[in-house]
Amino acid sequence: MDFTPTEEQRAASELAAEIFGDLSTPERLAGLGTAADAELWKALCAAGLPGAVEETGLLGLALLLEEQGRTTAQVPFAATCVYGLVAIGAHGSAEQRARLLPGLRAGESVATGAFPARRGGVRTETGAEAGVGTEAGTGAATVAGARADGTARLTGAVPVVPWLREATHVLVPDASRTLWLVRTDDAGVRREPVETTAPWSAARLSLDGASGERLGGADAYPGTLAAARTAFAALQAGVCAGSLARAVSHTTTREQFGRPLSTNQGVLLRAADAYMDTEAIRVTAYEAAWRYDARLPCTAHALTAAWWASEAGKRVVHTGQHLHGGIGADVDHPVHRHFLWGRQLDAHLGSGSQLLEELGDLMASGVNDVSEAYEASEGQA
Structure with missing residues (x-):
């Protein structure tokens, strides 16, 4: 590569x-x-x-x-x-x-996706669960009246969708992992503003017989989910790099007892750890993106990037805030925005333990990619 x-x-x-x-x-x-x-x-x-x-x-x-x-x-x-x-x-x-x-x-x-971060929980009309990326019961999208022209009526809700207030279209997966593109100005769509950790103009999505058009085939859901995880991991790499840059600038110019804070061993070690974490997020996101572009199996790599972005990302933004000392606690200081974004991306991608569980399931299944894993799990069921 x-x-x-x-x-x-x-x-x-x-x-x-x-x-x-x-x-x-x-x-x-x-x-x-x-x-x-x-x-x-x-x-x-x-x-x-x-x-x-x-x-x-x-x-x-x-x-x-x-x-x-x-x-x-x-x-x-x-x-x-x-x-x-x-x-x-x-x-x-x-x-x-x-x-x-x-x-x-x-x-x-403007497009967005009602793709929660964790598998399991979107239910069909018969109550069967499918992997759509959220904790059980936190999202729903059922399909009625599917037509030969690739359109259908969707009903359900997703509690938090980023940038939904700005969006003209939202991509919604149903319980069978089919993707549906829905216009937000449709009469069956309701958007209720919600507050998130970072100011992402988010909203709750409610669908009540909303018109949707099908997007792609069986590979559309796993491919889009892998691409989204990779993209948001790369966004986290930038957030962490910005936080660390602010911390380096502050500690090299702020003096204590006649010398810069950056000369203290504890500060150097914290900054070095943050740098290595940031590089780990970046390189795993790059690898997943490169494999996606090369049309190679990339689901495990996207999960790996998401895990680093979630686990290491919050360590870095905490470090950035801590290395600013007292002013790091000021919610109006620029470094506080990096802290909020880092924690929001951590929540959006899913906790590290959840992502590791999904990665472990994928590796234990002995298949190359998530689309094959879904087929295997459905065959066992």
């Missing part, structure tokens, strides 16, 4: 770093509340960065999301790309791609 960025990936990453750095400043972020930054989103889309993901692949998206994470930029970039451009580009029909992708590239449409 080779993680060296292509010329196109490098150029897109550098452009993203410039835009995020110029517009996603602490002063602007402080005034947004939980709303998305409309000006920044417009600038990103005008620069063609969402659309560039179709050319640079999931690894290219990982590089862009790192830059977003460094500044905790408040835009639905990860959700729109992974649940919209990547999912539809990989699994949509020719008609769906022609109809939906132009709006997503231009920023006129």
